[in-house]
Amino acid sequence: MKSGLSRELIAMRAAKELKDGDYVNLGIGLPTQVSSFIPEDVEVIFHSENGILGFGRIADENERDPDLINAGAQPITLKPGAAFFNSADAFAMIRGGYIDVAVLGAFQVSEKGDLANWMILEKKVGNIGGSMDLVVAVKEVIITMEHTTRKGAPRIVKECTYPLTGRGVVNLIITNLAVIAVTPEGLLLKEVAPSVTPQEVQSVTEPKLRLAADLHEMEL
Amino acid sequence: MKSGLSRELIAMRAAKELKDGDYVNLGIGLPTQVSSFIPEDVEVIFHSENGILGFGRIADENERDPDLINAGAQPITLKPGAAFFNSADAFAMIRGGYIDVAVLGAFQVSEKGDLANWMILEKKVGNIGGSMDLVVAVKEVIITMEHTTRKGAPRIVKECTYPLTGRGVVNLIITNLAVIAVTPEGLLLKEVAPSVTPQEVQSVTEPKLRLAADLHEMEL
Amino acid sequence: MDKVVSSAQEAVADVTDGSTIMFGGFGVSGIPFTLIRALRHKGTKNITAIINNAGGRLANIDLAVLVKNRQIKKVIASYPVYPWFVSPFEEQYLKGEVELEIIPQGTFVERIRAGGAGIAGFYTPTGVGTVVENGKEKRSFNGKEYLLELALAADFALIKAHKADKMGNLTYRLTARNFNPVMATAARITIAEVDEVVETGELDPETVITPGIYVNRVVKGEKYEVRFE
Amino acid sequence: MDKVVSSAQEAVADVTDGSTIMFGGFGVSGIPFTLIRALRHKGTKNITAIINNAGGRLANIDLAVLVKNRQIKKVIASYPVYPWFVSPFEEQYLKGEVELEIIPQGTFVERIRAGGAGIAGFYTPTGVGTVVENGKEKRSFNGKEYLLELALAADFALIKAHKADKMGNLTYRLTARNFNPVMATAARITIAEVDEVVETGELDPETVITPGIYVNRVVKGEKYEVRFE
Numbered sequence: 001m002k003s004g005l006s007r008e009l010i011a012m013r014a015a016k017e018l019k020d021g022d023y024v025n026l027g028i029g030l031p032t033q034v035s036s037f038i039p040e041d042v043e044v045i046f047h048s049e050n051g052i053l054g055f056g057r058i059a060d061e062n063e064r065d066p067d068l069i070n071a072g073a074q075p076i077t078l079k080p081g082a083a084f085f086n087s088a089d090a091f092a093m094i095r096g097g098y099i100d101v102a103v104l105g106a107f108q109v110s111e112k113g114d115l116a117n118w119m120i121l122e123k124k125v126g127n128i129g130g131s132m133d134l135v136v137a138v139k140e141v142i143i144t145m146e147h148t149t150r151k152g153a154p155r156i157v158k159e160c161t162y163p164l165t166g167r168g169v170v171n172l173i174i175t176n177l178a179v180i181a182v183t184p185e186g187l188l189l190k191e192v193a194p195s196v197t198p199q200e201v202q203s204v205t206e207p208k209l210r211l212a213a214d215l216h217e218m219e220l
Numbered sequence: 221m222k223s224g225l226s227r228e229l230i231a232m233r234a235a236k237e238l239k240d241g242d243y244v245n246l247g248i249g250l251p252t253q254v255s256s257f258i259p260e261d262v263e264v265i266f267h268s269e270n271g272i273l274g275f276g277r278i279a280d281e282n283e284r285d286p287d288l289i290n291a292g293a294q295p296i297t298l299k300p301g302a303a304f305f306n307s308a309d310a311f312a313m314i315r316g317g318y319i320d321v322a323v324l325g326a327f328q329v330s331e332k333g334d335l336a337n338w339m340i341l342e343k344k345v346g347n348i349g350g351s352m353d354l355v356v357a358v359k360e361v362i363i364t365m366e367h368t369t370r371k372g373a374p375r376i377v378k379e380c381t382y383p384l385t386g387r388g389v390v391n392l393i394i395t396n397l398a399v400i401a402v403t404p405e406g407l408l409l410k411e412v413a414p415s416v417t418p419q420e421v422q423s424v425t426e427p428k429l430r431l432a433a434d435l436h437e438m439e440l
Numbered sequence: 441m442d443k444v445v446s447s448a449q450e451a452v453a454d455v456t457d458g459s460t461i462m463f464g465g466f467g468v469s470g471i472p473f474t475l476i477r478a479l480r481h482k483g484t485k486n487i488t489a490i491i492n493n494a495g496g497r498l499a500n501i502d503l504a505v506l507v508k509n510r511q512i513k514k515v516i517a518s519y520p521v522y523p524w525f526v527s528p529f530e531e532q533y534l535k536g537e538v539e540l541e542i543i544p545q546g547t548f549v550e551r552i553r554a555g556g557a558g559i560a561g562f563y564t565p566t567g568v569g570t571v572v573e574n575g576k577e578k579r580s581f582n583g584k585e586y587l588l589e590l591a592l593a594a595d596f597a598l599i600k601a602h603k604a605d606k607m608g609n610l611t612y613r614l615t616a617r618n619f620n621p622v623m624a625t626a627a628r629i630t631i632a633e634v635d636e637v638v639e640t641g642e643l644d645p646e647t648v649i650t651p652g653i654y655v656n657r658v659v660k661g662e663k664y665e666v667r668f669e
Numbered sequence: 670m671d672k673v674v675s676s677a678q679e680a681v682a683d684v685t686d687g688s689t690i691m692f693g694g695f696g697v698s699g700i701p702f703t704l705i706r707a708l709r710h711k712g713t714k715n716i717t718a719i720i721n722n723a724g725g726r727l728a729n730i731d732l733a734v735l736v737k738n739r740q741i742k743k744v745i746a747s748y749p750v751y752p753w754f755v756s757p758f759e760e761q762y763l764k765g766e767v768e769l770e771i772i773p774q775g776t777f778v779e780r781i782r783a784g785g786a787g788i789a790g791f792y793t794p795t796g797v798g799t800v801v802e803n804g805k806e807k808r809s810f811n812g813k814e815y816l817l818e819l820a821l822a823a824d825f826a827l828i829k830a831h832k833a834d835k836m837g838n839l840t841y842r843l844t845a846r847n848f849n850p851v852m853a854t855a856a857r858i859t860i861a862e863v864d865e866v867v868e869t870g871e872l873d874p875e876t877v878i879t880p881g882i883y884v885n886r887v888v889k890g891e892k893y894e895v896r897f898e
Contacts, residue, residue, distance in 0.1 A: 021441060023653050029752075043441050045607075045653070049774060050695040050847045053651045054607075066697045066895035067845040073696025073726070080641030081441075081607040083648035084843060086850045086878075087695070087721075088782045091775030095558025095793065096625060098653050125762055125769065127748040132801065133775030136794040137558055167798035241670060243882050249523075263670050265836075265882070269545060270466040270618045273880045274836075286468045286666035287616040293467030293497070300870030301670075301836040303877035304614060306621045306649075307466070307492075308553045311546030315564065315787025316854060318882050345533055345540065347519040352572065353546030356565040357787055387569035554791070559779070560810035563789040581789035581819070590810070611875075646840075647876055 002200065004147070004176035004193035005218075012037040012220050014103050014144050014174050018044045025049065025094070025134055027104035027117075028072040030144050032058075034103050045081075046070075047099055049090045049130040054082030071130065094130065095137045102138040104131060106145045106170075108160040111207035113170040113182035115143065116162035126163070135166035147175035147204055154206040156180065156187070177201050179218060186210060191218045222420065224367070224396035224413035225438075232257045232440050234323050234364050234394050238264045245269070245314070245354055247324035247337075248292040250364050252278075254323050265301075266290075267319055269310045269350040274302030291350065314350065315357045322358040324351060326365045326390075328380040331427035333390040333402035335363065336382035346383070355386035367395035367424055374426040376400065376407070397421050399438060406430055411438045443608040444637055444658045448478035451631045451659040455484050455596055458513075462552065462623040463491040463503060464599040470616035472600040472633040473501035474661035479598075480505050486513040490552070490594055492545065492619060494520045496527025501664055504528045512538055516592070518545035544572060547589050549622055555593035556625025556654075564589055597627035600661065601650065604634040605641070608655030609648045617649065624654040633661035672837040673866055673887045677707035680860045680888040684713050684825055687742075691781065691852040692720040692732060693828040699845035701829040701862045702730035703890035708827075709734050715742040719781070719823055721774065721848060723749045725756025730893055733757045741767055745821070747774035773801060776818050778851055784822035785854025785883075793818055826856035829890065830879065833863040834870070837884030838877045846878065853883040862890035 005013065007030050015037035018024055025047045026032050036057060038044050047053050048071045059068070059075035070076050085093075093099065108116040115135055119126025135141055148154055156173065173180040178201045179191035189198055189209040194217055202209050225233065227250050235257035238244055245267045246252050256277060258264050267273050268291045279288070279295035290296050305313075313319065328336040335355055339346025355361055368374055376393065393400040398421045399411035409418055409429040414437055422429050445451045452475060455461070461479075465471035479487075487506065494515045495503030506512050507528045520540055521530045532538040543551070544566045554562055563586035567573055577588040599620040601610035610632055612620060624630045632655050674680045681704060684690070690708075694700035708716075716735065723744045724732030735741050736757045749769055750759045761767040772780070773795045783791055792815035796802055806817040828849040830839035839861055841849060853859045861884050 045441075047653070048844075050698070050844050052844050053653055054645070065843065067699070067843040069696050069698055069844055071696075073698075078645065081605055081609060081643075081652065082645040083609055083651035084645050084841075084846055085651065086846050087774070087778040087848045088851045091778055092553070092557035092625065093651075093653060095775055095795065096556045097558060098625075125750050125759060126771075127750060127752070128771055128773045128801075129748040130774045132773035132799060133795045136797065164799045265670075267882070268615075270469070270615050272615050273882055274874070285614065287470070287614040289467050289469055289615055291467075293469075298874065301834055301838060301872075301881065302874040303838055303880040304612075304617055304874050305880065306617050307545070307549040307619045308622045311549055312782070312786035312854065313880075313882060315546055315566065316785045317787060345521050345530060346542075347521060347523070348542055348544045348572075349519040350545045352544035352570060353566045356568065384570045550786075550788070557779075558794065560792040560794075560808075560813070560815045562783070562791040565787060565789075579789075584789070586789045614875075646843075 002196050004196055008033060009220055010144050010174055010176055013179065013218055014142055017142055017172065018042065018101060022100040023047055023098060025099050025102045025138065027131065029105045031103040031105060032070060032072050032074060047093065049087065049094065051085045051087055051090045052082065054079050091133055094133050097137050099138045101140045101142060102134040103142045103144055104134065106143045106155065107162050108155050108157050109143055109170050109173055110157055110160045111187050113168045114160050115165045115170050116160040117165045119163045121162055131165050135169035140171045141169050142172045142174060143170050144174045147177040154204055157206040180209065188212050189215060191216055193218055222416050224416055228253060229440055230364050230394055230396055233399065233438055234362055237362055237392065238262065238321060242320040243267055243318060245319050245322045245358065247351065249325045251323040251325060252290060252292050252294060267313065269307065269314065271305045271307055271310045272302060274299050311353055314353050317357050319358045321360045321362060322354040323362045323364055324354065326363045326375065327382050328375050328377050329363055329390050329393055330377055330380045331407050333388045334380050335385045335390050336380040337385045339383045341382055351385050355389035360391045361389050362392045362394060363390050364394045367397040374424055377426040400429065408432050409435060411436055413438055442606045443655060444606055448474045448659050449481065451475065451657045452478045452482055455479060455482065457485045459484065459595040460488040460490065462594040462597040462627055463489060464618065464620035464623050466492055466618035468498060468666045470600045470618050470620050471502055472598040473664055474633045475598040475631060476503065476505050480509055485511055487511055488514045488516065490516045490592060492518055494527065494529035496522060496529060498666065507532065514539035516541045516543065518543050518548045549619060551589055551592035552622050552626045554591035556622065559591060561588050561590045563587065592626065594627040595629065597623040597630040599624050599630065599632050601632050601634045603636045603638055603643060604632055604658040605638050605643050607640050608632065608652030608658055609643050610650035610655060611643060611647055612649055621650045624650045629656045630654055631657045631659065633659055635661065671835045672884060673835055677703045677888050678710065680704065680886045681707045681711055684708060684711065686714045688713065688824045689717040689719065691823040691826040691856055692718060693847065693849035693852050695721055695847035697727060697895045699829045699847050699849050700731055701827040702893055703862050704827040704860060705730065705732065705734050709738055714740055716740050717743045717745065719745045719821060721747055723756060723758035725751060725758060727895065736761060743768035745770045745772065747772050747777045778848060780818055780821035781851050781855045783820035788820060790817050790819045792816065821855065823856040824858065826852040826859040828853050828859065828861050830861050830863045832865045832867055832872060833861055833887040834867050834872050836869050837861065837881030837887055838872050839879035839884060840872060840876055841878055850879045853879045858885045859883055860886045862888055864890065
């Protein structure tokens with residue numbers, strides 16, 4: 001199987017979904033890299049559930065302050081117009097529907113948009129963090145992940161076998177191989193990675209994919 | 221009937237109930253005068269439900285700022301150690317049980333400590349304000365009021381006839397004639413105003429008063 | 441990002457008849473009076489006003505401006521009238537010309553907070569044993585009784601703040617904070633009238649009380665004098 | 670009024686075995702590490718810890734200090750373990766030596782807020798359709814499903830702030846605010862560890878985040894270095 005995009009390129013493709021003026025929350029891991037790929041002329045305001053709105057890139061070594069971190073506990077920088085608040089207020093913002101986009105990681109996504117991203121069955125313990133609050137309230141949930149497990153098993157499945165984070169909550173899936181929208185009619189293949197064919201994507205995807213009328217190669 | 225204490229003296233007597241370190245909320249009207257009678261060596265921190273903790277006396281004419289008021293919309297002064305917050309936080313403090321004493325006015329108090337202080341039957345509209353939140357949560361509720369209506373009818377009654385603010389919520393009643401505690405055994409007459417007899421207090425009080433073992437004249 | 445609009449008239453241009461509107465302010469502090477006057481000028485009718493007090497004390501700059509002009513259909517308030525005079529609202533209410541829903545103040549603001557925080561309802565002890573419990577679910581938790589109260593939200597929140605930057609971050613002055621920051625979270629469109637607009641970056645992020653995410657429009661307010669009786 | 674105590678040891682002197690304790694902090698920010706070490710020294714056993722994360726990343730200054738010393742009976746958390754290494758907590762949990770209640774983070778902090786605000790419970794959409802709804806009342810409001818979640822309170826809250834005045838008014842630094850101001854409201858006794866104690870009157874009342882009413886004791890914390898991996 002072709003490996004498709006690197007993790008950085010997945011993040012770069014996800015960054016293209018963010019529009020000027022969007023308030024955006026980035027999950028731990030791959031999604032936090034999205035903040036490095038926002039064009040200069042696009043103003044995206046990043047929210048983190050530990051109580052900050054309006055931060056910038058990851059801090060350089062000489063800028064690091066342990067009191068200034070994102071939800072992944074990475075040191076960050078401030079942008080003009082930032083604001084601090086407590087965790088209860090941070091989640092009031094989330095549940096209140098004020099976050100436009102959340103970019104999250106996943107273990108599995110089902111064809112109905114169910115998301116499993118907090119615990120793998122092989123472990124007896126996982127981390128919910130802010131994910132369950134985000135998926136019930138954010139206007140658009142974008143999942144970034146590897147298309148398959150390390151062993152090659154599909155992560156896009158008919159029914160999630162891992163414990164759910166939320167039901168019918170995912171809007172868009174961006175993987176190393178494809179961009180797939182979750183629609184009322186099922187999964188819609190919209191873009192394929194360079195040199196990857198729709199058939200190849202389908203071969204590692206459990207549910208049947210419909211092909212978008214304008215199916216095309218990802219632009220990065 | 222003797223008139224007993226002036227309104228200022230009722231406020232002065234109520235002030236004596238406040239202990240060093242108490243967090244205290246004062247209702248609109250007579251109770252706001254209590255803040256003028258706190259001795260220099262007693263530190264009482266006043267809370268107001270519009271979002272302030274730690275204010276001082278009513279502002280002089282040349283100190284007035286429309287953005288600095290108490291719940292009665294009177295201009296106030298700040299004391300060192302004050303803090304501002306929004307109304308939701310102000311009531312979280314109240315309901316959370318952090319206010320030690322509330323001094324409120326009343327139309328009627330029953331022998332079981334029921335309080336009616338937000339609407340008189342003769343009017344078709346009243347003001348609840350913060351009173352219902354205060355009475356369910358504050359550790360000690362002190363009522364300051366005239367012992368009778370202008371027409372001489374008792375305000376301390378067997379059952380309130382006006383709409384209730386809360387049931388069984390009053391701890392102490394301070395009037396122009398007496399200081400009366402609400403106890404599980406009924407009303408207990410603890411103090412009488414100078415030159416007022418217990419019999420005179422009873423004659424304008426609907427429920428039967430028990431006399432405290434140490435019943436004495438009010439000290440001001 | 442620039443949320444500043446050039447006039448109060450422009451700020452309220454889409455406030456249509458029948459809107460539910462939250463108005464900040466307590467006593468004489470933090471009243472969005474420029475926006476209230478702009479609504480008077482626009483003439484929006486059948487407004488449901490969510491506001492602590494129905495106005496009249498500062499008759500030319502508070503809700504009384506809209507009440508007198510017959511623009512208010514219903515008021516949801518905790519302290520609607522005055523003990524010492526009959527306000528325009530009370531006058532109309534006693535004639536049955538305007539509706540009133542009266543709510544304990546802590547429940548009023550907690551319902552608004554819930555409306556902004558995605559909470560559908562909550563159990564509060566406030567009002568147990570009073571007329572406030574009429575029609576509400578009463579339930580015991582750990583032997584104490586509570587009432588179920590539901591979230592309150594609005595089409596618009598008209599609020600008054602002290603400073604705004606262009607992204608809509610707000611600070612307040614002293615007790616003028618009151619209901620304003622809470623209402624800012626609970627409306628589809630929040631419009632902030634401010635004393636001063638500053639450049640983005642000029643407000644200390646530690647002192648921002650309302651983050652700009654809650655604010656759709658900012659307008660500089662007019663100055664006014666408050667006289668204490 | 671002077672809530673300042675002279676040592677962390679004195680501050681935690683009455684924290685008895687079996688106490689339920691909230692600990693502030695998120696990631697490497699706002700951890701009351703001096704108080705944690707004082708509890709280690711005191712040796713309080715059978716603690717139920719209400720904390721976002723069960724520690725291990727900063728093994729010598731976070732909850733792992735108490736976990737390793739077998740002082741923790743149960744952890745109530747939203748993000749208890751680490752994806753990339755096995756913490757002392759995870760090790761004990763997998764052996765069945767410590768209990769865990771895992772809660773979505775927004776519900777976790779809203780339950781704490783409710784505990785401090787006299788709210789018995791609230792309806793949140795978070796967790797609907799997941800294992801989180803097990804054993805909880807599910808209810809529809811306006812066609813959407815919500816879960817009833819109950820208030821969470823504690824015997825003690827150990828928090829970390831930036832500055833305190835002698836009345837216990839607190840400010841925080843940057844994202845070190847996190848759970849600390851909320852937990853301060855929800856415990857019988859709140860103990861604040863701070864970088865600096867100032868005289869009452871030195872903090873601007875507009876910038877106080879935790880009013881002193883919530884704080885029982887203040888102690889100056891030790892300095893520590895956080896290293897990022």
